[in-house]
Amino acid sequence: MKVTTFTDTMIRKLKPEDKKYIRGEGNGFTIRVMPSGVKTWLYVYSIDGKRREMNLGGYPYVPLETARLKFEAAKRKVKNGNDPLAEKEAAVHARRTALTVSDLVKEYLEKHAVHKRSGAADKRLLDVEVIPIWGKRKAEDIRKRDVVLLLESIVERGAPAMSNQVLKITRKMFNFAVERDILPHSPFASVKALAPNNSRERTLSEAEIRTLWGSLDSAAISDEIRRALKLVLVTGQRPGEVAGMHTAEIDGQWWTIPAGRAKNGREHRVFLAATALELIAPLTSVDEETGEEVPKGYIFPCPHKKKIQPIDSHALPVAVRRNLEWPVHGPKGSPLFDKDGNQAKENRLGIDQFTPHDLRRTAATFIASMGFMDEIIDAVLNHKKHGIISTYNRHKYDAEKQQALEAWDRKLKSIITEKSAGKVIPILRAR
Structure with a gap:
C-alpha cells in the first residue's frame, strides 16, 4: 500500500483498476478503491493483537475533511485503549434493538x-x-x-x-x-396541559331525567347497557362499579362492592331500593345442561357468550355518545347529509350532552336537595374521608344510606311518572 498525503485532488483522480486497491497516508488512515469505482474511507488499526478495519464512510458523500476528523477521533479512542469499531457496532445494535x-x-x-x-x-x-x-x-x-x-x-x-x-x-x-433505565430522560419535562382541568358540573333536571328514562328504552343501546345506565342514576354509584356488578355481591337489598373493585380501594355497601332491584332482576338463570336454577353471575354480562365477564365500563359512555349523535340514513340505508355536506345526525336520547358519570352527580344533587347531610351523601357515594375524621369516624351510615336511597327512589319515581313523591323528612345538612 502506497503511503502519501491525501488531498482532494488526489482522491478525486484515483481511478478504478481490475482489482481493489488501498492508498494510505499513515497511522491507518486509508481509502479503498473498488473495481466498480466505489471509494471508501477506512481506519485500519490493531487492538488486543487483532487487526480491525473501521468504515468511515464513502467518498464523495463523506469528503476528505470529514473523514479525517472521524479518523482522528477514532485514533484517540484506540490510544486510550478503547475499540471504536466495537463501540460503533454496539451503538448500531442498541439502536436496532431500542424499544419502539x-x-x-x-x-x-x-x-x-x-x-x-x-x-x-x-x-x-x-x-x-x-x-x-x-x-x-x-x-x-x-x-x-x-x-x-x-x-x-x-x-x-x-x-x-x-x-x-x-x-x-x-x-x-x-x-x-x-x-427502569429504558430511557435516559423523559420528553415531558415542563409540558403543561393545554386545556383547563375543570371539574364537571353537569346535572340533569327533572325534565331531562323523565325524557332520558323513556328514550333509553327506544335508543340503539343493548338491554345490559340500558339497565346499567339507569342503575347508575338510581344508586349514585360509579359507572365502572355498576357495570361489573355480580350476584355474589348482592345479599337481599344490599350490594357490597368489594375493595378490589371500588375506586378508592374501600369496601362499600349500597342499599338497593325497589327500582334498583327491578333493574337487577333476575338474580338466577337456568343452566342449559342441568336445567337447574343457578346464580346468574354478572348482572350485566358481556354479549360475547364465550367471554365470562361483565360489559366493559367503557361501553356505557360510548353508547351515550353514539346516541347523542346518531347518523341519519335514508329509506334505502344510504347516509343523509345536511346543507354543509356533513352527515346528518340526530339526538336519540332527547337531552343535551351528558356522560354516565353525570348521572351519579345528578343522584347526589337530588339527595342533597332533599336535606340529607353531606356525610350521608359522601357515604352513599363512597367518598373517602379525609384528615382526623378518617382516623376516628368508623361509622358506616348503613341506616342513613338506606333512608337516603329510599327517598331518592321515591323522588325518581315521581319524576318519571310526574306524580308526587310524598313527604320526605329532611335532615339538616352539615356545615
Missing part, C-alpha cells in the same frame, strides 16, 4: 398498569391515541415538540379533556421508562 413506542406501551401495561384499577382504561387510551401516531417510532426519539403536537391535535379535534388525559398517562409511561 409500541414496545414501551406493552412493557408499561404488563409491568406497571396491570397493578392499577385503571389499567384497562390506560390500554384503551394508548391504543387509540398514541400507538397510531407514535407506535413505530423509537421511544428515545420522542421529543418535547412531538408531545406538544400530539396534544394540540387532540385539542383541535374538539377533545380538550382527552388531551389532558393523554398527557397524564403518557407522562407516567415515560417516567416509568426512565425509572
